[in-house]
Structure formats: structure tokens, C-alpha cells
Amino acid sequence: MKLASQSQLSSWLPSIHPQVWIFAIGRFLSEVGTGCTLFYAPIFFVNQLGLSATSVGVALGSASISGIVGRIAGGSLADSEYWGRRRTLLLATAISAIASLVLAATDNFTSLVIGSLISGLGIGFYWPAAEAVVADASQIDNRRETFAIARLADNLGLAIGILLAGFLIAIIGSYRWLFVIDAISFMVFFGVVYLGISETEQQIEESEKTELFVSWMAVLRDRRFLVYIAVNIFFTIYISQIHSTLPLYFKNFVLVESTAKGFTETTISGLFAWHLVFAIISQLPVTSILKRCSHTLALTVSAIFWAIGFGLIWFSTTVSSHHLLWVILALGVFAMAIVSYTPSAASLVTELAPKNQRGVYFSINALCWAVGSFIGHPLGGWALDQPQIITNSYWLGFILSVAIAVVILQYLNRILTE
Numbered sequence: 001m002k003l004a005s006q007s008q009l010s011s012w013l014p015s016i017h018p019q020v021w022i023f024a025i026g027r028f029l030s031e032v033g034t035g036c037t038l039f040y041a042p043i044f045f046v047n048q049l050g051l052s053a054t055s056v057g058v059a060l061g062s063a064s065i066s067g068i069v070g071r072i073a074g075g076s077l078a079d080s081e082y083w084g085r086r087r088t089l090l091l092a093t094a095i096s097a098i099a100s101l102v103l104a105a106t107d108n109f110t111s112l113v114i115g116s117l118i119s120g121l122g123i124g125f126y127w128p129a130a131e132a133v134v135a136d137a138s139q140i141d142n143r144r145e146t147f148a149i150a151r152l153a154d155n156l157g158l159a160i161g162i163l164l165a166g167f168l169i170a171i172i173g174s175y176r177w178l179f180v181i182d183a184i185s186f187m188v189f190f191g192v193v194y195l196g197i198s199e200t201e202q203q204i205e206e207s208e209k210t211e212l213f214v215s216w217m218a219v220l221r222d223r224r225f226l227v228y229i230a231v232n233i234f235f236t237i238y239i240s241q242i243h244s245t246l247p248l249y250f251k252n253f254v255l256v257e258s259t260a261k262g263f264t265e266t267t268i269s270g271l272f273a274w275h276l277v278f279a280i281i282s283q284l285p286v287t288s289i290l291k292r293c294s295h296t297l298a299l300t301v302s303a304i305f306w307a308i309g310f311g312l313i314w315f316s317t318t319v320s321s322h323h324l325l326w327v328i329l330a331l332g333v334f335a336m337a338i339v340s341y342t343p344s345a346a347s348l349v350t351e352l353a354p355k356n357q358r359g360v361y362f363s364i365n366a367l368c369w370a371v372g373s374f375i376g377h378p379l380g381g382w383a384l385d386q387p388q389i390i391t392n393s394y395w396l397g398f399i400l401s402v403a404i405a406v407v408i409l410q411y412l413n414r415i416l417t418e
Contacts, residue, residue: 016146017137019197024153026192027130030093031154033100033185035161036168036178039247039272041103043265044175046248051109053248057381059112060244063120064374068367070124075363076216078129079356084199085136088129090190096122097186104179120370122186127366132358133197135350143350144343148287151342152280159276166269219360224415225352229368231299231408234401235341236372237379238306241398242334245380246313247272250327252384253317253391267324275331283339290340295351296413298344300406305337307402314395 045056074092077083099119106112130150138146165178219225250271251262263271290298312330316323345365353361383394 015142016149020134020137020146020149022192022196023130023133024149026189026196027150028153028157029192030185030189031157032161032164033182035158035276036165036181037100037103038158038243039162039268040165040169040175040178040265042244042248043251043268044178045106045112047251048175049107049112051112052381053384054378054381055109056112057244057378057384059109059116061374061377062113063116063123064370064377065120066117067120067124067370067373070121070126071128071363071366071370072124074125075128075359075361075366077125078132078359078363080359085129085133085359086193086197086199088125089133089193089197092122092124092126092129093186093190093193094122095125097183097190098122100179100183100186104176104183124366124370127369128359128363131346131349131362131365134346135353135358135362138350143347144287144291145284147343147346148283148339151339152283155276155279155283159273159280162269162273162276166266166273169265169269216360219357219364222352224412225349225361225364227408227412227415228348228352229364231405231412232345232365232368233371233375234405234408235299235302235306235345236369237376237401238310238372238398239338239369240373240376241380242275244377245384248384249313249391253388263324263327271327271331274328275335278332279335279339282336286336286339287343290344294413294416295344295348296409296416298340299348300409302337302340302344303402303405303409305333305340307399309333309337310395310398310402314392314399317392 041060042053042056045051045059046053051059070092074088077088077091078085095118099115099122102111102115102118106115134147134150135143164181168177168181169175247268250268251265253262290301293301309330312326312333316326316330319326349361349365350358380394383391386394
């Protein structure tokens with residue numbers, strides 16, 4: 001029994017490159033700060049600063065504009081032999097720290113947009129380099145697990161950050177300090193990268209080097225990758241709803257029977273902490289199970305989970321009691337959707353990308369997140385400003401969209417096996 005248990009554990013925790021563990025520690029520390037603000041920012045800007053949900057959605061969505069610039073530049077810099085992954089990460093964390101300080105001082109729509117634009121730029125520089133670092137340190141036989149470890153660190157940090165935020169709000173009652181903590185966490189991440197991460201880009205023979213323009217044109221002619229990008233935008237729109245729309249929806253629309261008011265900040269904190277804790281618990285087992293499946297099948301499983309989760313959110317507002325129970329169940333299903341999605345998506349990009357173009361491929365992959373936020377944040381804000389019958393029905397539209405995503409995935413599976 002003991003030997004079997006150890007064997008199962010080792011299958012979930014394969015031999016991971018030491019640099020991945022160091023990088024995961026840095027990501028964990030950074031995400032603690034991000035968790036402090038991620039789910040509370042919309043509540044702060046709407047309920048305390050008095051901005052409309054639509055304007056907050058537009059402001060947060062504006063990060064996608066600068067994020068597009070950051071992702072394009074970040075992917076190119078990450079692939080550059082003169083700059084590389086490490087320097088791109090240092091630049092990204094420094095910009096993100098500045099953005100958090102700007103958001104901490106925000107008191108109107110204009111400053112919120114400025115802070116969001118700076119934040120988007122930092123995020124844009126970060127993701128292509130971050131994914132390339134993990135991809136460089138992975139092997140084909142443990143690629144999904146390697147990306148799962150990175151996501152596990154992200155989710156663990158977010159969970160602790162959310163709980164910390166709920167505690168701090170209850171004690172000091174100020175949301176602004178949450179952004180200061182976020183800035184400090186980015187500074188700590190900067191230190192981890194500076195001291196613990198070496199350049200990971202593999203040495204490329206002179207004959208294998210690709211000019212920047214040629215590299216981008218080659219990616220844009222990769223039909224398989226472009227089909228993946230089309231379906232990936234659906235997933236990033238779904239994820240944007242968890243980050244921006246759902247916290248405000250729980251606060252203002254899902255009523256507690258005994259008070260006829262929305263959930264308290266402490267309850268919302270506990271809900272999203274549960275969502276992330278369940279993701280942490282299930283990440284490695286789900287990755288191990290889905291490793292036996294193709295990438296497209298794993299993504300189809302994720303899409304089905306998204307549809308079920310959105311259905312449960314809709315149902316939570318139609319029932320007359322036990323709203324909290326249905327929301328807890330929905331967030332658990334969303335956790336399964338995310339842990340099914342992230343390792344398989346990143347692994348598929350790694351397999352499609354030539355080694356000397358991983359930064360560019362992950363740059364375009366990261367652009368999906370910018371597009372998803374650009375669409376998802378304003379769309380969610382608009383829905384929350386509508387009459388309640390429209391707001392509640394909003395989630396049913398996402399269920400229908402999953403059918404489109406599944407059709408695209410089946411087409412992708414077909415061309416991948418040609």
C-alpha cells in the first residue's frame with residue numbers, strides 16, 4: 001500500500017527542472033498580491049468610488065489595449081538572443097509594480113484607465129516570457145505536469161491572497177492597501193527572477209535563427225495554431241467573467257435569503273478561496289487523468305465544465321433558497337474547467353511551436369487573454385447595468401457559446417491528426 005501510494009505520488013510529481021520550482025515560488029509570491037486585488041477591484045471601484053459597472057468594465061478592459069502591445073513586444077523580446085526571457089520578466093514585474101501603485105492612488109475614471117493601461121503592459125510583457133521559461137524547462141513526457149506545477153503555484157498564491165484580502169478589509173476597511181501589497185509582491189517577484197532565474201532559451205544554430213518579421217509571418221500561416229487561437233478566445237472570455245463580473249454579481253445580485261442583500265466581502269472572499277483551493281487540490285490529479293487524452297479532448301472536457309458552471313450560476317438566481325450552496329457548486333465546477341484547460345492549452349502551444357519561435361507563439365497565445373479581457377470585462381459590466389432579468393439571463397448566452405467552442409475543437413482535432 002505504501003509503495004503504491006508513493007508510486008502514484010511520483011506519477012503526479014514527475015521530475016521537474018529545478019528552475020521551474022524556483023520560478024513557481026516567485027509566481028506564488030506574486031499571486032498572493034494579485035489575489036488581494038483581483039476579485040475586489042470591481043467591488044472597490046463600483047461600490048466605494050461610485051463608478052458605474054460599465055465604466056469599470058471598460059477601464060479594466062482597456063488593459064487589453066496596452067496588453068496587445070506588451071504581448072507582441074514581449075514575445076519578440078523573449079525570443080531575442082540580445083534580450084531573452086529573463087530580462088523580459090524583469091521588465092514585466094517592474095512595470096506591474098508601478099501599475100499597482102497607480103491603482104492604489106486611483107480616485108476617478110481617468111486614473112483607473114491609466115493604471116489599467118500600465119497594468120496591461122506589464123501583463124503583456126510577462127506571459128510570453130513566463131510560458132516560454134516553463135516550456136524550455138519541460139520535456140514531452142512531463143510537459144503537462146510542468147505547466148500544472150506553475151498553475152498550481154498561481155492558484156495557491158491567489159487563494160492565500162484572497163483570504164488575506166478578506167481579513168484586511170474586515171480589519172482596516174480600506175481597499176487601497178490591497179494594491180500596495182500587490183506592488184510589494186511584484187517587487188519580491190522581481191528579486192526572485194533576478195537572483196534565481198537564468199536565461200532558459202536554448203542555444204540555436206545559426207542556420208535555425210529566424211528573422212523577427214519572418215517568424216511572425218510563419219506563425220500567422222500556421223493553420224492549426226490559428227484554429228486553436230479562435231477557440232482559445234472563448235476560454236479566456238469565460239475566465240474574465242470569474243475575475244471581474246462574478247464578484248460584483250455576487251455582491252449586488254445573488255441575494256441572501258435572511259437579509260435580501262448580496263453576499264458580504266467576507267463571504268465572497270471565502271467563495272473564491274474555495275474555488276482556488278479546489279483547483280489546487282484537483283490540478284495534479286486531473287492533469288494526470290487527462291494526460292491520457294488528446295489536447296483537444298481535454299479542452300472539450302473543459303468546455304463542458306464551463307457550460308455546467310454557467311448553468312449553475314443562472315440557476316442560483318432562480319431558486320428561492322440555498323443560493324450559497326449553488327454558488328459554491330458552480331465555483332467548484334469552474335475550478336475543474338480551469339484545471340482541465342490550462343496545462344493542455346499551454347502544452348499544445350509548446351508542441352505546435354518551433355523551439356526558436358516559442359516566445360512568438362506564446363505571445364499570440366497570450367493575446368487571446370487580452371482579447372478575452374477586452375470583450376469579457378465590458379460585456380460583463382454592461383450586463384450588470386441592465387434590468388435584472390437580462391443580467392440573470394446573461395449566463396445562458398455563455399452556455400450556447402460553448403457549443404460553438406466544441407465544434408471548433410472537433411475541427412482542430414481533425415486537422416491535428418491529418
